[in-house]
Amino acid sequence: MHYAETNIVPDALEAEYPQNINFEDLPNRVNNIKDDLLDIINGKPKSWFRNLALSIYYEVGPRKARSPMVLMGRIDHLRSGYYGPKGEMIIAKTLSRLFLETNILTSENSKPQTPVEFLHEVLIPETIVRLISQDKKNLSLKEARKIMRESSDYGLYKYGDD
Template sequence: MPSPKRFTDDFNELDTDVDFLRLDELELYELELFKDENVDGTSERCPFCNATLPILMSDRLKSASELIKQGKIPASEFCFIHFAEISVTSDGVANNYPSVINFEELPDRIHKLKNNLLEIIDGTADSYYRNCALKYYKKNGRKSASPLGLLNRFEELRAGYYGTKGALIISDVLMKLFLNTHILTSENTAPLKPADYMMEVLIPETAMRLIYEDIGGDGSLETARKILVSSSNFGDWVHNDGDV
């Protein structure tokens, strides 16, 4: 039986079905997105900040526009939505983050990472996120797992451009693999609780490795980690599990 692929191996043969926008698509996107006004000067404006709204709106922004007209959401919430539409989304496209991800194949991809994650749990493989968690817990004790403690590390603990939708899938698969099977125990996750260990170590480690696969194994896991951090706003906006 062949050994599972390790992260020192070549990932160039992997087909992860992730769709990245091309530069010519970006230029067209920006051309439409950043027009200040319609030719006839009748562009809609944000009721909160009075900024001109983009002519090319996503379905989410169109929906929010209708809701604000009906008085169903506050003006400040609409302002946040259109700001993200212009700033976060365009920045993500400029950095070539994937606008389309095959989330249906994500569970299978995560299952293939099980042996690598077991090595992290066993302590036989180095882990950036485990090292950070242990260092943080050593400094702050039980406060580390508090809402404020997690908020301090929010940027590091997200799933990158996989967004909240991807994070929920990763969490569900890891729970079945490691929590429900009692592979994660108080002994091998101390001083973290098993559930906290999964959230603070295994979820971001998994997301980082998925991104590493997406870029064809070029660079290093550290390269993938930097992409994870820089793409998290884009992911939470584009690949989220909410309606508006």
């Protein structure tokens, strides 16, 4: 048997991760949390993912923080949970339309990150955490972050090859 069938899928069933995600409704769900994301862009409330990025930028500097080796060190925190790459792509397109194409997210309010880095390293994971919180009936964001990390292998397996 394949590793995913003997380990990843049974673990996902036991953890009660969604077995089917309505990807067509995902842009609407993202739109519904737009105000929360605008607050994050404006620095209120504090964002766990923004704090992670800023701590690295301040520790090693922007140039080194953007290097592949440093990025790989925090990639585990940025994976898309049970939404997988398919969900992440839909979320990225929706956020790009909402915040990049409208110039709401700018180099001024994203610095020292670029707007695209901010989108990928802050807004996408913050969105996924909020969606997981909703899926799990308003679970705390801390617990939703934990589920995001723990369910990433399942998301990659289930929604990684479209």
